[in-house]
Amino acid sequence: MASVDVTTQENSTAPAANGPVESEPNDAMKLAVRRFLGRVFAVATTLLGLLFLTFSMGRLLPADPVLAITGAEVSKEVYDRVFKELGLDQPIYIQFLNYVKKVLTGDLGVSAITGQPIVTDLMTIFPATVELAIVAMIVGALLGVPLGITAAVHRGKPIDHVARVIGLAGHSIPTFWMGLMALFIFYAKLQWVGASGRVDVFYEGLVTPVTGFLLLDSAIDGNWEVFRSALGHIILPGSILGYYSVAYISRMSRSFMLEQLSQEYIITARAKGLASRQVIWRHAFRNIRVQLLTVMALTFGGLLDGAVLIETVFAWPGLGQYLTRGLQMNDMNVVMGAVLTIGIVFLIINITSDVLYRILDPRTR
Amino acid sequence: MMKHLLAAFLVAAATAVPQHQALAASPPNMLVIGTNLTGIRTLDPADNNARTVSELISNLYDNLVQLAPDDLQKLQPMLATKWTVSPDGKLITMTLRSDAVFQSGNPVTAEDAAWSIQRVIKRGQVGSTDIALWGFTPENVETLVRAKDAHTLEIELPIPVNSDLVLYSLAGSSIGIIDKKTALSHEANGDLGSAWLAANSAGSGPFALSQWRPNDIAVFDAQKKYWGGAPAMARVVARHIPESGNLRLQLQAGDVDVGQYVASGDLDALSKDGKMVIDSVPGLGFYYIALNQKDPDLQKPLVREAFQHAFDWKAIAGNIMRYTGFPWQSVVPRGMIGAPSDSTGRYDYDPAKAKALLAQAGYPNGLSKTLNPSGAATLPFTEALQASARAAGFNLNLVPGEYTPAFRERKYEVLLGNSGARLPDPFAVATQYAYNPDNRDEARLGSYYLWRTAMQVPELNTLVDQSMKERDAGKRTEIFKKIDVTYKSMNPPLIVFFQRTDPYVMRANVKGYHGHTTWSTRWHHVTKE
Numbered sequence: 001m002a003s004v005d006v007t008t009q010e011n012s013t014a015p016a017a018n019g020p021v022e023s024e025p026n027d028a029m030k031l032a033v034r035r036f037l038g039r040v041f042a043v044a045t046t047l048l049g050l051l052f053l054t055f056s057m058g059r060l061l062p063a064d065p066v067l068a069i070t071g072a073e074v075s076k077e078v079y080d081r082v083f084k085e086l087g088l089d090q091p092i093y094i095q096f097l098n099y100v101k102k103v104l105t106g107d108l109g110v111s112a113i114t115g116q117p118i119v120t121d122l123m124t125i126f127p128a129t130v131e132l133a134i135v136a137m138i139v140g141a142l143l144g145v146p147l148g149i150t151a152a153v154h155r156g157k158p159i160d161h162v163a164r165v166i167g168l169a170g171h172s173i174p175t176f177w178m179g180l181m182a183l184f185i186f187y188a189k190l191q192w193v194g195a196s197g198r199v200d201v202f203y204e205g206l207v208t209p210v211t212g213f214l215l216l217d218s219a220i221d222g223n224w225e226v227f228r229s230a231l232g233h234i235i236l237p238g239s240i241l242g243y244y245s246v247a248y249i250s251r252m253s254r255s256f257m258l259e260q261l262s263q264e265y266i267i268t269a270r271a272k273g274l275a276s277r278q279v280i281w282r283h284a285f286r287n288i289r290v291q292l293l294t295v296m297a298l299t300f301g302g303l304l305d306g307a308v309l310i311e312t313v314f315a316w317p318g319l320g321q322y323l324t325r326g327l328q329m330n331d332m333n334v335v336m337g338a339v340l341t342i343g344i345v346f347l348i349i350n351i352t353s354d355v356l357y358r359i360l361d362p363r364t365r
Numbered sequence: 366m367m368k369h370l371l372a373a374f375l376v377a378a379a380t381a382v383p384q385h386q387a388l389a390a391s392p393p394n395m396l397v398i399g400t401n402l403t404g405i406r407t408l409d410p411a412d413n414n415a416r417t418v419s420e421l422i423s424n425l426y427d428n429l430v431q432l433a434p435d436d437l438q439k440l441q442p443m444l445a446t447k448w449t450v451s452p453d454g455k456l457i458t459m460t461l462r463s464d465a466v467f468q469s470g471n472p473v474t475a476e477d478a479a480w481s482i483q484r485v486i487k488r489g490q491v492g493s494t495d496i497a498l499w500g501f502t503p504e505n506v507e508t509l510v511r512a513k514d515a516h517t518l519e520i521e522l523p524i525p526v527n528s529d530l531v532l533y534s535l536a537g538s539s540i541g542i543i544d545k546k547t548a549l550s551h552e553a554n555g556d557l558g559s560a561w562l563a564a565n566s567a568g569s570g571p572f573a574l575s576q577w578r579p580n581d582i583a584v585f586d587a588q589k590k591y592w593g594g595a596p597a598m599a600r601v602v603a604r605h606i607p608e609s610g611n612l613r614l615q616l617q618a619g620d621v622d623v624g625q626y627v628a629s630g631d632l633d634a635l636s637k638d639g640k641m642v643i644d645s646v647p648g649l650g651f652y653y654i655a656l657n658q659k660d661p662d663l664q665k666p667l668v669r670e671a672f673q674h675a676f677d678w679k680a681i682a683g684n685i686m687r688y689t690g691f692p693w694q695s696v697v698p699r700g701m702i703g704a705p706s707d708s709t710g711r712y713d714y715d716p717a718k719a720k721a722l723l724a725q726a727g728y729p730n731g732l733s734k735t736l737n738p739s740g741a742a743t744l745p746f747t748e749a750l751q752a753s754a755r756a757a758g759f760n761l762n763l764v765p766g767e768y769t770p771a772f773r774e775r776k777y778e779v780l781l782g783n784s785g786a787r788l789p790d791p792f793a794v795a796t797q798y799a800y801n802p803d804n805r806d807e808a809r810l811g812s813y814y815l816w817r818t819a820m821q822v823p824e825l826n827t828l829v830d831q832s833m834k835e836r837d838a839g840k841r842t843e844i845f846k847k848i849d850v851t852y853k854s855m856n857p858p859l860i861v862f863f864q865r866t867d868p869y870v871m872r873a874n875v876k877g878y879h880g881h882t883t884w885s886t887r888w889h890h891v892t893k894e
Contacts (some may be wrong), residue, residue, distance in 0.1 A: 064770035068404055070491045071415050072739075072769045073786070073797070075812045077497075081489055114579035115406030115563050124578060180610045188614045195615045197582065201397055201602045204584055205576050315606045317581040325403060325580065328767070 036351065043347045047340060048100070054339050055096050058332045065112045068329035086112055099336065108340070109333035113325060118337035121322065126341060127212025128198060129318035132241065132311075133303040135234050139242025140249050140299060145292065147246065148253025152261060153280060163250060171247030178240055179313035186236055194233035196315035203229050237314040241307055245299045252295045256288040290361045297353040301346050391622055393893050394599040396875070399612045399621040402580055402605040407563035410481075410541040412490040414787065416867070417625070419538035419884035421583055421603060426541025426568035429459055429478060429518070430532055434879040434886075437789035438701075440532050444473055444542055444569065445518070450528045454836050457520040457528055458513075465592040467544035468566065468573040475512035480545040482510045482520075482535075484557050492539025494812070495788075498833075499531055500524035525834045527841070533788050538885050543567055571596045571889040581605050585888075597892045616641065616870055622893065623878055624870035629745075632688045632868055640873050645688050646880035648865035649698050649794055650784035652690055652746060656858040658819040660778055662734070667726035669856040672779075673712035674719040677753035678862045685745050690783075690863030695849050696798040699864055701791045702838070703845020711853060712860075719757035728758070736761035737768040739782030747781045773811035775819055783865055784814065787883040791845045792832050798859055799825040799848055818858035825851060 066082045067074070074082075087095060102109060108118035144167070151163035187195045194200055198214050203226045207218045215234070218227040260266060261284060269279045308320035319338055326334030391397040405418045410426055413419065429445040432438075445459040465473040485492045486506040500523035501509060509521040522531065534540065544567040548558030551565075558567075566574035571591045576584035585601040606612045606621070609628035613635060615621040627635065635641045654672060656663040663669065682692055693699060695708035723732055738747040744765055751761045761779060771777050786793040797814045804821035811817065815825075825848060832844045869880040877890040 064773075067770055067773070069406060072773065073494070073784070073812050074491060075494050075497070076809050078489060078491055078494060079809075079811065111406070111579075113404050113406055116579060121579070124581075180608075183611060183614055188618055191618070195618070195620060196399075196606050196611055197604060201391065201582075201584075201604060201620075202395070204582060204602070313608045313611055315581075315604070315608065315611065317578070317605075321607075322580070329404065 039351065039354075040347070043343070043350070047343045047347075050339060050343055051100070051103075051336055052096065054336055055099070055332060056092070058327075058330060058335055065330045065332070068331065069112055099333075103336075103340070108337040111326070111334045111337075112331040113329050113334065118333050121334075122319075122337060122341060123212060124209070125317060125319055125322050128214075128316065129304055129307070129311075129320070131213045131215060132234060132238055132307065132316060132318060133300055135238030136241035136245065136303050136307075137296065137300050139239050140245035141296060143242065144246040144249030145253045148250035149257050149280065149285070151250065152254045152257035153276075155258060163254075167247035167250040170243040170245075174309075175240060175244055176309045176313055178243075179237070179310055182236055182240055183313070192232070193236045194229065196233075198230060198233055198317065199226060200229045200233075233314075237307075237310045237316055241303060241310050245303065248299060249292075249295060253288070253292060256291045257284060260284040260287050290357055293353055293356055293360065297349045301342070301349050304342055304345055391602075391620060394597065396598045396601045396623065396878075396888060396891055396893070397621045398601065398603045398623045398625065399606040399615055400603055400625040401607055402583065402603065403607070405579060407559070408566065408574065408577065408583075409490075409559050409562040410539050410543065411485040411488045411492040411557075412539075412559065412563075414491055414495060414537065414539045414884075416785070416884045417603075419787070420881075420886045421585075422538045422541055423570070423881075423885040424572045424585060424601070424888050425566040425570045425574055426538075426543065427465065427473075427570050428537070428541055428885075429461075429535045431885070431887075432533065432536045432789060432881075432883060434881045437882055438529075438533075440529075440536070443536075444478065448532070454525070454528055455522050457522070457531060459518040459520070461516040461518060462592065463516055465569050466590065467547065467569045468588060469544055469547045471544055471546055473542065473544075473569045474515045475518040476515070477545045478518045478542050479510050479512045481543045482540060483507055484543070485539060488557060488559065492537075495534050495537045495539050496531075499526050499534070527792075527833060527836055530788065530790055530792060530833065533790060536885065537787055537883065541568060541570070544569070571887075572601060575600075591889070593889060596889050598888060601888050601891075616872065619872065622872050622875050625867075627868060627870050629685050629688060632870065635870055642871045642873050642875075643688060644869045644871065644880055645866040646869060646882055647691075647699065648867050648882060649786040649789065650865040651693065651696070651698075651794075651798075651861040652686075652743070652783045652863040652865065653781070653814075654750065654860040654862070655772065655777070655780045655782065655814070655818050656860075657775060657778055657780075658858050659775060660734075662728070662732060663778065663858070665726045666856045667722050668728070668732065669858060669860075671719040671722035671726070671757070672754075672759075673856070673860055674715040674722070675754040675757035675759050676750050676860075676862060677714040679714065680753070681746065681749045682863075685749070686863055688866065688868040690865050692862065693864035694861055696794060696852050696857075696859075696861060697791045697845050697849050698794055701789075701845075702842045703791055703849065705849060714753060714757075716753075716757040719759075723758045731758035731760055733760040733762065734778045736763045736779045736781065737771065737777050738763075738765060739769050739772060739780060740767050741765075743781050743783055750781055772817050775806065775817060785865065789883055791848075792829070795829050795832060795845070795848055798857075798861075799852055800829045802826055814859055820858050822851070822855065 065086060066079055070078055070082055083089060110117050111121055114121055147163045147167060151160045154160050183195055186193045207221045207223055207226050210217050210220055214230040215227060218230055266279060266284060269283050304319060307318060308324050311318045311321040322334060323338035326338060400417055402417065408422060410422050413422060427444045429443060430440045431443045433441055444461055444465055446462050448457060448459040450457050461475055461478065467473060483506045486497060486501045487503045505523055509523060511519050513519050547567040548562060551558050551561035553560050564577045571588055571593065572585035573588055575586045576582065583603040587596045587599050589595045609631045612624050612627055613631040616624045617638060632643060636643055656669055656672060658664050678692060692709045694711040695705050697704040736747060736751055738744045747763060751763045754761050768777060768780055772780050784797055786797060799815060801813050801815040801821045803810060804819060828844055828848045832841055835841045835844060867880060871878055874894040876892050876894060880886050
C-alpha cells in the first residue's frame with residue numbers, strides 16, 4: 001500500500017512532461033534506494049552494537065593475548081613491552097573508540113597471533129571459507145531439496161520416514177566424528193581424497209592467487225593438477241558440512257511443499273489431468289522457491305562461521321578456526337574482524353535475497 | 366570462453382577422484398612435518414623462543430655454537446670454529462668460519478654476529494630473556510658485544526657469570542645470526558628489519574623460507590651452497606594439522622613424515638604400527654602441583670606435605686603420561702649435574718597418611734579447594750589428581766580453562782601445570798622453581814614460578830645466584846645438590862611429579878631427525894630411505 005501512496009504523491013508534483021507511465025519505474029527506484037539505505041543503516045547500527053558487545057565480552061575472558069605471544073615464562077619487562085604495544089594499557093572504552101575509528105578508515109588492526117594485518121589474513125581465510133561453504137551449499141541443496149519434496153509427496157509413507165532419518169542423521173551425528181570416520185574411509189582406506197589443508201603440499205604456491213578461490217584460480221591458470229588436488233581436498237569437508245545442513249533444508253522443503261500441495265490450485269491442476277511430476281515441479285515448486293531461498297541464505301550464513309569443527313578436523317584455514325583461535329587467545333582484533341566480516345556477509349545475503357525475491361515472486365514487484 | 370572454462374572444470378572434476386591416488390606419500394627428497402603452528406606470529410629470531418617456532422628458526426639461521434642432541438652440555442662449533450674464555454672469565458673471544466654465506470650471497474662476518482646479538486637485546490622481545498640475564502642492556506650491549514675484525518667476535522660479560530651458561534644461551538634459536546645488510550635494507554620505522562623478518566628469512570642456515578602462511582603452512586627450500594653441504598631434503602614443509610586423529614591417518618598413509626603434538630590415544634595406536642617410531646625427547650621441565658601461599662590453609666607445611674601424598678601418580682604413569690613424561694620428584698632434571706640418580710621414592714600416594722597430616726594441621730574433616738589446570742593440555746592430569754585426592758581428604762573443585770594468566774598473577778588456589786626451559790643447565794630450572802628475589806605482589810615477577818606461589822626462601826635465592834656465578838664445575842654440582850636437598854626438605858609449594866618429555870612420531874624410513882631438548886631441532890642431516 002505504501003508504494004501506491006508514494007507514487008500518487010510524487011505524481012501530483014511531477015512536471016507534465018513526465019507522464020505517470022514514465023515516472024513509475026523512477027519512483028520505484030527511489031523507493032528501492034531508500035529501502036536499501038534504511039537497511040544498510042540498520043545493519044550498520046547492529047554491527048556497531050555487535051562490535052561493542054564482542055569487545056566488552058572479550059575483555060572479560062581469562063585468556064591473555066600477551067602470553068599468547070610471549071609464552072608463559074616471559075619476564076616482567078618483556079610482558080610490559082608487549083602489553084603496551086598491543087594498546088592494552090589504555091582504558092577499555094578508549095581501546096574500543098580507537099578500534100572503531102580505525103575500522104572506519106578500513107584498518108582492522110594487526111593480529112596478535114599471526115602478526116599480520118587482519119585484512120591480509122582475511123584475504124586468504126575468507127575465500128577459503130566461502131569456497132567451502134559454496135561446496136557445502138551445493139551438496140546440501142542437491143540432497144536436501146529433493147529429499148524434502150519426495151518426503152512431502154509421499155507423506156506418512158515409509159519413504160517419508162527414511163528421508164527424515166537420513167536428514168536427521170546428518171544433523172545429529174557429531175560432525176567431528178563424522179569427519180574422522182570419513183577421513184578413515186575416503187582418505188586412509190580408499191585414498192580418494194586429501195586429508196588436510198586446501199591442496200597437497202607439493203602444489204603449495206604453484207598457482208598465483210587471483211580470486212583467492214583455489215578451484216577458480218587453478219582453473220584460470222589452467223593448472224588442472226592443482227585443480228584436481230584442490231577438489232580432492234574440498235570435497236570431503238564440503239560434503240560433510242553440506243550433509244549437516246540437509247536436515248534443515250529437507251525439513252523446510254517438506255513443510256513448504258506440504259502447504260502447497262494442500263492448496264486448491266494443485267487440486268485443480270491434478271483434476272485437469274496433469275502428470276504428478278508436472279504438478280509438483282512446475283506448479284508447487286515454483287511457489288516455494290522464495291521460501292527456499294530464505295532457508296538457503298540463512299544456511300549459507302551459518303556455514304561461514306559454524307564450520308569450526310570441520311575446519312579443525314580437516315585443518316582447513318578458514319574463518320571458523322581463525323575466530324575460535326582469536327577467542328581462545330583473546331586476540332580481539334581477530335575476533336572483531338571476523339565478527340564484522342560475518343556481519344557484512346549477512347548484510348549482503350539479506351540484500352541479495354531481497355533482490356532475488358523480487359525476481360522470483362511477482363507479487364513483490 | 367566461459368563455456369570452455371566450465372567444460373574444462375567439469376572434466377577435471379570428473380577425473381579428479383581416481384587420479385588423486387597416485388599422489389599420496391611425500392616424495393623421497395621432501396620432508397613433511399605435521400605440527401601445530403598456532404600462535405607463531407613472526408619468524409624473527411629475536412621475537413621467539415617457543416618450541417615449534419624454535420625448530421623452524423633453527424633451520425633458517427645458524428648459531429655461533431650448537432649443542433648435540435645426544436650430549437646437551439657439550440658445545441660444538443657452528444658459525445664459530447673455536448672460542449676462548451679469558452682467565453678472569455670476563456671475555457669470550459670467538460673465531461668465525463670464513464666459508465659461510467647468507468642466502469643473499471653476503472659472507473657471514475663477525476659484524477653480522479655482533480649486530481644480531483645487539484639486536485635481540487635492543488628489540489627487548491621474548492628472545493632477549495635468553496641473554497638479558499647475563500647483564501646486557503640496550504645501553505651497554507653495543508660496547509660489550511663487538512666485532513674485533515671480520516672473523517673475530519668479542520663478548521664482554523658485565524657481571525660475573527659462568528661462561529658456559531653464556532655459551533649455551535648462544536646456541537638458542539633466538540640468537541640465530543642474521544644478515545645485517547639484508548635485514549637493514551628492509552628496515553621500517555627503526556624496527557631493525559623486524560616487520561620484514563616476520564615472514565622472510567635472511568640467515569645462513571641450510572634452508573631458506575619460501576612460503577609462510579601463519580596458522581597454515583611454512584615451506585623451506587634447501588640451500589645448495591650451505592657451508593655444511595647441501596641437505597638431502599630439497600624441501601621441508603611444516604603443516605598445521607591441529608587434529609591429532611587426522612595427523613595419525615596422514616602419518617600412516619605416508620603423507621606426513623614427522624608428527625608433533627600427537628595425542629596420547631593416537632600415540633598408543635601408532636606405537637603398535639611397525640612403520641612408526643616414537644621418540645620421547647626429555648624436556649627441561651616438569652609437571653607440578655602449585656599451591657598458592659597467599660591462601661592461609663595452603664600456607665601450612667603440613668597441608669603442603671599432605672598434598673605430596675594425595676596424588677596417585679603411578680596410576681597415570683603408564684597411560685596418559687606414557688609418552689609425555691616420566692616420574693621425577695627433584696627440581697634438578699635427570700642426568701644434569703647435581704641431579705639425584707633416582708628421585709621417585711620421595712613421596713608416594715598414601716591417602717591415609719595425607720588424611721592424618723590434614724587432621725594434624727587442623728582439618729579433621731578434610732579440606733576444600735578450587736583446582737585449575739594451567740590449560741587444556743594439563744586437564745587430563747588434573748582430573749586424575751581430583752579423583753585420587755578425594756580419598757586423601759581433599760575435596761578439589763575442578764574448574765577447567767586457560768589458567769596460566771591467573772597463575773602468573775597469583776589468582777588461584779591449587780593449579781596443575783607443566784613447565785619448559787631450554788638452557789641445558791640446572792640453573793635454568795632452578796631459576797624457575799627455587800628463585801624469588803622479591804615476593805611483593807607489585808614486583809610481578811611472573812617468570813619465576815616460586816613468585817607465582819608467593820613463597821620466598823632467601824637461602825635458595827643465594828644458592829641460585831651462586832650457581833650462576835660459580836666457574837668451578839665441581840662446586841656447581843655441590844650447589845645444585847644443596848638446592849635439591851633444601852627444596853625437598855621445605856615441603857615446597859611446587860610439588861614435582863613428572864619430568865616432561867616431548868613425543869615425536871616418525872615414519873621408520875626417516876633417518877637423522879632428532880627432536881632436540883632445547884627445541885633447536887635441525888633437518889640438515891635428515892634423509893629418507
